[in-house]
Every structure is written in C-alpha cells, then in structure tokens.
Amino acid sequence: MQQHGSAAERKPRVVIIGGGFAGIAAAQALAGAGARIFILDSNNHHCFQPLLYQVATAALASPDVAWPIRHIMRRQKDVTVLMLTVESVDAARKVVKTDKCEIGYDFLVVATGATHSYFGHNWASLAPGLKTISDAAAIRRKLLLAFERAEVSDDPLERERLLTIIIVGGGPTGVELAGAISELARRTLPPEFRRADPRNARIILLEAGPRILASFPERLSDYARDSLEAKGVEVRTDTPVDQIFEDLLVAGEKQILAGVILWAAGVRASPAANWLGVEGDRMGRIPVGGDLTVPGLPDVYAIGDLALLLGPDGAAVPALAASAKQMGKYAGRAIRLRLKGRFPRKPFRYRDYGNLATIGRNSAIVKLGRLELTGFPGWLFWSVVHIYFLVNLRSRIFVAISWIATYLTGNRGSRLITR
Structure with missing residues (x-):
C-alpha cells in the first residue's frame, strides 16, 4: 500500500x-x-x-x-x-x-x-488439534462420523474401534474435550441410535506427565481426574505417545485401536x-x-x-x-x-485473576487466589465468567440460552455433518 x-x-x-x-x-x-x-x-x-x-x-x-x-x-x-x-x-x-x-x-x-506443536512428528492430519473455528468444525465432523459409521457397521470389533476416542494431552483443552465428548456420548446421542449404543464409547485421556491440569494445585487436579472417571473417561497419566497412525495409537508400548484421535498436548x-x-x-x-x-x-x-x-x-x-x-x-x-513523545512509567505486570477449567455438567474447578471452587459452584462460576467475556450482548444471550437448554434436555443442537 x-x-x-x-x-x-x-x-x-x-x-x-x-x-x-x-x-x-x-x-x-x-x-x-x-x-x-x-x-x-x-x-x-x-x-x-x-x-x-x-x-x-x-x-x-x-x-x-x-x-x-x-x-x-x-x-x-x-x-x-x-x-x-x-x-x-x-x-x-x-x-x-x-x-x-x-x-x-x-x-x-x-x-x-x-x-x-507435535514435537517434531508429522501427526497433524492424524490427530487434529483445536485452535481455530476450522479445527473445531473438523473435529466435530470427525466425532459425529465415528458414531454414524459405528451405527452402520456389522462388525463388533470395528464398532469398538470406531467408538474409541483418544485425547492426547491433559491440560485444560484436553480435559474439557474429554468431559464434553463423554456427555455427548452418554447423554445426547443414546436416544437417537439403534444399532451401536453411544454409551459404549470408550473415551481415553492420555497425559505424559504425572497428573492432569498440572497448572492447578494437586487437590484440584485430583478432583478433575475423579470427576472425569465418574463420567466414564479413562485417564492415563505418565503415558507419553510413541506413534500415531490412521486408526491406531501407540503409547507405552501398548497399541490402542481408535476411531478418533485428538491432539491437545502442546x-x-x-x-x-x-x-x-x-x-x-x-x-x-x-x-x-x-x-x-x-x-x-x-x-x-x-x-x-x-x-x-x-x-x-x-x-x-x-x-x-x-x-x-x-x-x-x-x-x-x-x-x-x-x-505524544512520552514513555510508560511502569513495566507490564500481569494481574492473575485466577485459573478455571470445566470438566462438564455440574463440574468445574476454579482457583482464585486462596479461593478454590469445585463441583456445581465452580461450574456456575465458570459459566458466568465465560458468558461475561463474550464480545457482545447477542452472543451472551445465545450462549446462555444454549447452555440452559443443553443443561435441561441434554440435547446438543449443532450436530450437522457438513463438508
């Protein structure tokens, strides 16, 4: 220009x-x-x-x-x-x-x-990550197609593979994905499928470190793990990934067949x-x-x-x-x-307003200074904070209505599979 x-x-x-x-x-x-x-x-x-x-x-x-x-x-x-x-x-x-x-x-x-970051491995096409709207749409399509293909399949072993969903990485994104996928499989989809029961989906969260949500205090990290396991998620810590293939993941010298592999590790x-x-x-x-x-x-x-x-x-x-x-x-x-010819008098200082992560319906963890919240109070606080920080009033209203409807009915309305 x-x-x-x-x-x-x-x-x-x-x-x-x-x-x-x-x-x-x-x-x-x-x-x-x-x-x-x-x-x-x-x-x-x-x-x-x-x-x-x-x-x-x-x-x-x-x-x-x-x-x-x-x-x-x-x-x-x-x-x-x-x-x-x-x-x-x-x-x-x-x-x-x-x-x-x-x-x-x-x-x-x-x-x-x-x-x-795939740490030098060429796994992007095999295990998509979540950073953009396009990523989210691709993951949603991948998840929903796995359930659809399981419904079509007559092979029990193929169904089991298709309904095995692995999330690599136990940070906030991995934990939130695991909890939300569990609710999709356990609450939303079961009434709509006849041949392959979505409740049989196996959701596995892999973390290379000793605990998930390492940025939180250990007590909250343990709560998150217990909450995920109560939702049917298998949480495996100290489990670095060795290889990822089209329908197979290798971790700790063990092979896991999978229909969906998602990346939230780095x-x-x-x-x-x-x-x-x-x-x-x-x-x-x-x-x-x-x-x-x-x-x-x-x-x-x-x-x-x-x-x-x-x-x-x-x-x-x-x-x-x-x-x-x-x-x-x-x-x-x-x-x-x-x-104006002047310079800032003070250097930048980050103000820590707390750390939050949701594990799913009625379950979240919040760390605000000395204040720690879990369960429904944490989930309610997490919801209010995220609605508040949305860009405009329209989005706040729409998201709040969507969450209330999902909470009351279990339905997730954005399930169109498009190319």
Whole structure:
C-alpha cells in the first residue's frame, strides 16, 4: 500500500498483526490516539478460543463464539481491517510484507498467537488439534462420523474401534474435550441410535506427565481426574505417545485401536520470530522487555501467546486469554504515550485473576487466589465468567440460552455433518 500526501496518510501508522484477544485489545486501547491503525489477519473473524471445544462437541454453533473483526471494530473509524496473510517483516525499512502488498508502519504490534506443536512428528492430519473455528468444525465432523459409521457397521470389533476416542494431552483443552465428548456420548446421542449404543464409547485421556491440569494445585487436579472417571473417561497419566497412525495409537508400548484421535498436548508460537530475525525460545516465543518491545526493535511489540515475559517470580506470563488482553491494552496505551513523545512509567505486570477449567455438567474447578471452587459452584462460576467475556450482548444471550437448554434436555443442537 503506497503512501500518499493526504493528511490521513501523514498520520502515524500502527500495524497490528493478528485479530485475536491481544490484537483486538491493542486496537481498542489506541482509539482516538491520532494514528491510522491497520489490523492484518488471514481470517476475517475473531474467535473466543476458550469455548472452541463446545463447537467441536456440538454444544454451540460457530457464530456463537466467533465474530467478524470488522464488526467488532466498526465504530472505531481509525481502524482498517485487511484480510491478508503476512509473509515477512522488513524491520530495517519498517515494512510488513503480505501475500498481496507491502504495508509500512511507525509502530508494529505482533499478536499472532500460537498453533499446535507435535514435537517434531508429522501427526497433524492424524490427530487434529483445536485452535481455530476450522479445527473445531473438523473435529466435530470427525466425532459425529465415528458414531454414524459405528451405527452402520456389522462388525463388533470395528464398532469398538470406531467408538474409541483418544485425547492426547491433559491440560485444560484436553480435559474439557474429554468431559464434553463423554456427555455427548452418554447423554445426547443414546436416544437417537439403534444399532451401536453411544454409551459404549470408550473415551481415553492420555497425559505424559504425572497428573492432569498440572497448572492447578494437586487437590484440584485430583478432583478433575475423579470427576472425569465418574463420567466414564479413562485417564492415563505418565503415558507419553510413541506413534500415531490412521486408526491406531501407540503409547507405552501398548497399541490402542481408535476411531478418533485428538491432539491437545502442546503448542508453539507462530513463525513471527523468523519474520523479525530474532531468536525465539524452544516454543518459538519471542523474549520481550518489560515494556513488551522486542529487544533491538524498539518500535515493535510482541504480545499474547507469542511473547515470552518473565514475571517477578521468574515464571513466564501464562498463555491465557486474560494475559493476552492485558498485554494488548498495555501495548496500545504505551503507543498512545509514545505518539505524544512520552514513555510508560511502569513495566507490564500481569494481574492473575485466577485459573478455571470445566470438566462438564455440574463440574468445574476454579482457583482464585486462596479461593478454590469445585463441583456445581465452580461450574456456575465458570459459566458466568465465560458468558461475561463474550464480545457482545447477542452472543451472551445465545450462549446462555444454549447452555440452559443443553443443561435441561441434554440435547446438543449443532450436530450437522457438513463438508
């Protein structure tokens, strides 16, 4: 995009790569700052990732958890949204190179998030992960097709294989998927099938470490495990995966035939470190200073899951929606100050508002400082928090109604199998 001589073009340019939590928060914090703001994303929508597993398990529809970026930013006239794929950054020229054009910047905010990590293995097509709306739709199709094919099959062993569902990774995503799939199989589908009973589905959660939900206190981790097992989920810890094939997983020298294998075991940052010519950590995250700028590139901010920032306790700021929003707000405000010739007086500090995970109906765990909640109180708190943080009133109403209906009837309405 070429520079022109109009007053608008002479305004400072802030380019934000990524329309996730961090990128949106940065753009909103820059409202009225006297700059031209560009949001670049290869998708046209912002996704509320904490509820993606509910799309994958047919509890919610895609529009309930994703919204066009243009719609979110429609009232902010200083923002231009461009659906482009970023290919590289020329930091010396201060130019972002995309698949269609080059865009110059005065300040660059890189908020490209993270994707799945298979630790060097080529398993992506065999065990899909869950990071995008497309991922959720693909997983939902894979799950529902497994039940449909089991209903058609006359071979008991083939039915057993098709109804074996393995989730690799015992973090929040893996736990939430396992609990939701159990409810789909045990509560929603049984009245609708005649030949293959969905209640016979075998749901296995594999975790390489000694316990699931390792970021939570051990008491809450144990509660989550007990809750999953009460829902019929087989939880296997200290079980790293050795091989994954089309219909077979090998873990601990044991083979498990499966109809569906899902991946929730690891993430890695986007390739932004390569774009900027800086060295990332083993997960690809970019080390940043206390002001969230990239060392050696004072006009470039790296935020969200992409950023590696150590807190006062020496631990990295967690890759959560809350931390991404806080980083985005800080970066936006910092650029506002710099446009006025000033700099932030205080470095970024992450405010920990707690850790939450749901295991399914009437069951969740919440850690808020010294406060710990489990069971129905935890589940109710988790539900209220997630509804509150949805983008708009329409989504809050629709999600709340969907959850109430699912709670009362057990039905999950988004079960169309489409290509």
